[in-house]
Every structure is written in C-alpha cells, then in structure tokens.
Amino acid sequence: MSAGSTRTGLSLLSPAFLVMAATLLAPVVALVVMSFWSQSGFDIDRSFTLKNYARLVEPGEGVVWYGIRFPFAYPVPAVLMIKSLAMSFVATICVIGLAWPMAYFLAFRVIRNKAMWIILLTIPFWTSYLLRVFSWKIVLGFNGAINSGLMWLGMIKEPLEFLLYNPVAVMITLAHSWIAFAVLPIYVSLEKIDRSLLEAASDLGDSRWTRFRRVTLPLSMPGTIAATLLVFIPTVGDYVTPTLVGGPGGMMIGSLVQQLFLRQDNAPLGAAVSIVMMLIIAALVGLFLWLIGYARMRKRIG
Amino acid sequence: MQRVKFIDRMAQGKLTRREMLQSAGAFGVGLAALPRKAKAAGGPLTCLEWGGYDEEGYIGSYVAKHGALPDFSIFSGEEEALAKVRAGFAADVMHPCNYSVSRFVNAGLAKEIDTARLSNWADVFPSLQTAEGVVLDGKVVMAPADWGNSSIAYRSDLIDPAFAADPSWSIFYDEAYSGKVSMLDNELVIQIGAMVGGMPYGEAYNLSGDALAAAAKDWGTKGVNVSRFLWTDASEVQQAMASGEIVAAYAWNDLVKNLKAEGIPVEYAVPKEGMFTWFCGLTLLNSGKADEALAYDFIDAWLSPETGKYLIEASGYGHANRKSFEIADPAEVAAMGISDPDALMASAVLFLTPTDEVQVEQNRVWGDIKALKM
Numbered sequence: 259m260s261a262g263s264t265r266t267g268l269s270l271l272s273p274a275f276l277v278m279a280a281t282l283l284a285p286v287v288a289l290v291v292m293s294f295w296s297q298s299g300f301d302i303d304r305s306f307t308l309k310n311y312a313r314l315v316e317p318g319e320g321v322v323w324y325g326i327r328f329p330f331a332y333p334v335p336a337v338l339m340i341k342s343l344a345m346s347f348v349a350t351i352c353v354i355g356l357a358w359p360m361a362y363f364l365a366f367r368v369i370r371n372k373a374m375w376i377i378l379l380t381i382p383f384w385t386s387y388l389l390r391v392f393s394w395k396i397v398l399g400f401n402g403a404i405n406s407g408l409m410w411l412g413m414i415k416e417p418l419e420f421l422l423y424n425p426v427a428v429m430i431t432l433a434h435s436w437i438a439f440a441v442l443p444i445y446v447s448l449e450k451i452d453r454s455l456l457e458a459a460s461d462l463g464d465s466r467w468t469r470f471r472r473v474t475l476p477l478s479m480p481g482t483i484a485a486t487l488l489v490f491i492p493t494v495g496d497y498v499t500p501t502l503v504g505g506p507g508g509m510m511i512g513s514l515v516q517q518l519f520l521r522q523d524n525a526p527l528g529a530a531v532s533i534v535m536m537l538i539i540a541a542l543v544g545l546f547l548w549l550i551g552y553a554r555m556r557k558r559i560g
Numbered sequence: 561m562q563r564v565k566f567i568d569r570m571a572q573g574k575l576t577r578r579e580m581l582q583s584a585g586a587f588g589v590g591l592a593a594l595p596r597k598a599k600a601a602g603g604p605l606t607c608l609e610w611g612g613y614d615e616e617g618y619i620g621s622y623v624a625k626h627g628a629l630p631d632f633s634i635f636s637g638e639e640e641a642l643a644k645v646r647a648g649f650a651a652d653v654m655h656p657c658n659y660s661v662s663r664f665v666n667a668g669l670a671k672e673i674d675t676a677r678l679s680n681w682a683d684v685f686p687s688l689q690t691a692e693g694v695v696l697d698g699k700v701v702m703a704p705a706d707w708g709n710s711s712i713a714y715r716s717d718l719i720d721p722a723f724a725a726d727p728s729w730s731i732f733y734d735e736a737y738s739g740k741v742s743m744l745d746n747e748l749v750i751q752i753g754a755m756v757g758g759m760p761y762g763e764a765y766n767l768s769g770d771a772l773a774a775a776a777k778d779w780g781t782k783g784v785n786v787s788r789f790l791w792t793d794a795s796e797v798q799q800a801m802a803s804g805e806i807v808a809a810y811a812w813n814d815l816v817k818n819l820k821a822e823g824i825p826v827e828y829a830v831p832k833e834g835m836f837t838w839f840c841g842l843t844l845l846n847s848g849k850a851d852e853a854l855a856y857d858f859i860d861a862w863l864s865p866e867t868g869k870y871l872i873e874a875s876g877y878g879h880a881n882r883k884s885f886e887i888a889d890p891a892e893v894a895a896m897g898i899s900d901p902d903a904l905m906a907s908a909v910l911f912l913t914p915t916d917e918v919q920v921e922q923n924r925v926w927g928d929i930k931a932l933k934m
Binding site: 321324332334337338399400401417423505507509513514518519520522523524525 | 647666924
C-alpha cells in the first residue's frame, strides 16, 4: 500500500476511531481502573487491590448447580457465567439455524423486488428492542397469545405456566430479537457467491447436495461466522431480556453486573465481573475462530 | 498535561497514582467516588418516586403553581434508588420510608428540612412530626406523607379456604403454592421466612452473619423458588393477580383497593405472624440541581389535605395531614378502618432499620440467593 492510500485510510478511519475511543475505550479503561479499587461502606477505597478478582476465584464450600460443582466461596459469578454462555450458545444456534435458510432464500430464490424483501426483514427493527422483548412477555404470558390460543382450541384446560419466567423464555426472546442481525451478513456473503462457480460445479457432475456442501456452504462461512459472533457476543451480557422475561431463574451475568452496581452497591466488584466476562468471551471467540481455521479460510476466499 | 506527553508517561509507568486518578476522573471513573461539588441551582426538579405516585393527583398544588409535573425517576426499592443517587444521578427529592431514610442520611445525601417553609406542616399528626425516621439526631430529615400496610393480598375465590381461615406468611414458602404466589423482590423474603420459622421480627430484621446465611439457605431459597416471579413493579403484580396467574402476593393497601374497584374478589389478610406497617415521606437530597424552593413546593404539595384526600380515596393509604381525613369521603375513611397513624402502628409490626452493615450484607445475600435459582 502506498503512503498516500495509507493516509487516506487512516483519515477515513479516524472519525469512527474517535467515536469508539470516547464511547468504548474510555468506559472500558474506567471499568478496568475501578475493578482495582474496593468498596468499603458508602465509600470507595481507591488504593490498588486485587481483592475483587481474588474474590471471584477464592476456593470455598461452593454449590452444586445442575450437577456441576462450583467450589468457590462466592460461586454466583461463575454459575451465572456458565449459564449465560450456555443460554447464548443455544440462542445463537437457533438464530443461525433460522436465519440461514431465510438468507439463502433471499439470495438465490428472490429475483425481483429484492430491496423490498430486505426492507420487510428489517421491519422488526422499526420498533424498539424493549418493545419487542415486552411483546414476548405478552405472547408467552399466563393469559397471553399462546395460552389463550391453545385454550380456545381446547388443547389445554389450564394455562401453561412454564412458558414465562425461565431460561427458555429468555432464549426464545433473545433468538427472536437478534435474528435479523444474522440474516443480513449471511445474505451478503451468499449474494456475493459467483454463480458461475455453481454452474461449474454442476457441469463437472456435482449433485445439488454436493454442490451446496462444497461450494455454497464454505463460501457463505465469512457471513455465517460474522453472524454467529454478532449474536453470541452481545447476548451473553444481555440484561434487559432476562430482567423482563426471565424471573430469578432466567438471570444472566449481565443481571449480576447490574445488581452489583445498582443494588448491592459494590461497583468495583461489578467492574471486575464485567472485565472477567469480557476476557472470557474474547478467549472463547478466539478459540472458536482458531478451531474453524478462520485465518486459513480467509486466505482461501480472499 | 498534554495528551501525547501523558500517554508517553503512562506507557513508561512514570505517572503518579494521583495523576492517573485525576485523568481517570476526567473520564468519569471517579463519578461515584469523588466528593461532590456544590451545584448551582436552576435545573428542573427531579424526584425519585415510587411507581404510581408519579401523577398529578399527589402534587396538585405544585402543578398548579409551576404548570407542569417535575421529572420523575421511578424506583422499585429504596436500595436501588440509593445506589442510583450515589452513582451520580442528580435527584432533588426522594420518597423513602421510616425504615430506609437513615440510609440516605448516613450516606451523606439528605438535607435537613426547614419545616417553617412547609405551609402544611402544622396540620401533620403530631406523633408523626416527631417520629423516629422523620427526625434523626434532632433534625427533620423526612416530611411524613403516606402510611399504610404491607401484608398478603389473596384471591378469595381461588385460594384454599384453609389459608383464608388462618392466613400465614408461610404461603410464600409452601411448595403447594409453587408458581401461584408472588413475593416482593426484597431481602424481606429472608426476614419473613425466619418469622415463619418462629423468630420474632425484632430479631429477623437484623439478621446477619451465619444466622443470615442459614436463614437465606432455608427460607430465602424456598421463597425464591415458590414465587412465580419476584415483583418489582406494583402494576405487574396487580395484573398477575387480576388474571389469576397468582392467587396471593405481598402487597400494599392500594393493590387491594384497585382490584376491588375492578370487581375482582380479593382480600387483605392479617397473617398470624403479623401484618406490617410503615410510613413514608419526602426527603431533600443534596445531589439536586433544581432551586430548593421547587423542592419545598413539591413536598408541601404532598402534605396538603387535597393530596391526602386523593391518597385516601384512590389508594386506600393513610395520609400524614389530619385535615385529609376531614375532607375525604367518609365512606372511604370508614373502609380504611384506621384513620390515626398511631393506632395503625400499634396494630401491626412497624418496619425497622437495620444498621448499614447489616443492610448491605442482606442486600448481598439476597442477590446471591436469587442468582442461584435453578
């Protein structure tokens, strides 16, 4: 790259970088700093300490949670971390499973009015996130859409109570809220696929299935992976959804951070929990990309 | 310090802790920690209020004088409101209760109220004017406004008649009612559980250490598991009760009154372990940005007999102003049963204030118990 284009590139990047620095970097630095302080009564003791981090791993009596032992003196963050990861994982699988066929249909089957289809897809985004979460509360509620529908059909006599206020309700809501975020990147990478490659595969004797498996699927991977990360990373720390539809049983790690900051009045510990959460997610994402050989794939696809 | 130099020195590890803190503070890290500067008056009035109290009926004279409602921020528990103010939320007035006001005072957030600036102060029940919580260390820190009960509201048509015959808080810890009841999202779940286990409230409110951990494990866990959801929003629990999703809930007087008005068969129990009572009021906070006169107008509006009349008729709560009971609908006053706060406090268990250390510990233990629900 020539010096000129590097400069152009940097100057193009800088507005975004400045915004990121102000709205992301600075708060993260603040969190890191705060996580090395400690709370004592109403005051924050601003001398450096590793106490908050030590608290998260301090061994102790612990609890058994769904058959898994958490041998910590303060097992709550560990339990909620594992639970949040598991819940987000399931939600992400559901999202990708539902979004992929949609994106495929959009890329290969829709010929006319593509723009209209894409606009249709984004319609859920015209309402606020909060409203969409809340509407799930109405759908899944005691006398909500599902229960009253089933009762009207005579399939159940009493409303089903297991629909709301549990981890399943949280996963359903998360999956729905994030699905449109997943369709678009997958659609873009499917759309980009050179159709002549598919023709070539057919000409050379591939069946429809082999062609899909060997050409379409691998070429859609960048978008699929982007979608996976786009859904997985934010949902792990989500706090609005568990609060509204989860009940105590559906609590996630984000709820704990909120509680530590705003109810238990222990902001430094809350900061430490969020930093650790961030590191764990980063490590998992790194591991995921390494496992699927992302670098290799990028080189191949270019 | 110049930016580049600052980054260089930070990279070389040459920054003193003080400089680091200063710059961190500039980015807002120190918000919760740094001493507050005196703020210039002049902003809009911001009130931390319980859900449902954020309407004109409760502050008619304020709205008449200033033409608009103040800015409200709704909280569901005092500890949440306290944390919010401590994290930098600039509120002028807060609505704590007899058992929670000392938290704001101890945190250094409350200002003494000059009762001479409240035109309705003279009509406040004398016993409330000097009650513990209204006055702390000889200073008036809360202008008493509303008083009432906390007890169990139940659907008389849906509940087991055995409960109606002998109501007990044990319903919130009874597997048989799993998914059918709703407790308040509050550490009271542990305290009331201990009371069901035979401990008097005088000990239960102050549980700490191993005793608290044991009570949390026994009663807290049960309470969390049995409740369909732990409510934070009075309208949420009201709807759930109206639909029959839950048959009993921890509730204040207004829930019973509202549901009865809708024609739903609901009763307010007097549990054998005791019914609770409380009085709440308005506290001036020093975090506010508005002119103090606005805050005094707001508080004075709350103390007015017209507000009292509305409170009695619309919510079924008692009011701190004696005159309210003279102008309110006599039928409504009669329906309340008790129209004197002294008699009410004597008839039930008044909520007490634990020390700050115990309160913080209970907040933490309660948070942990909830988080570990499977």
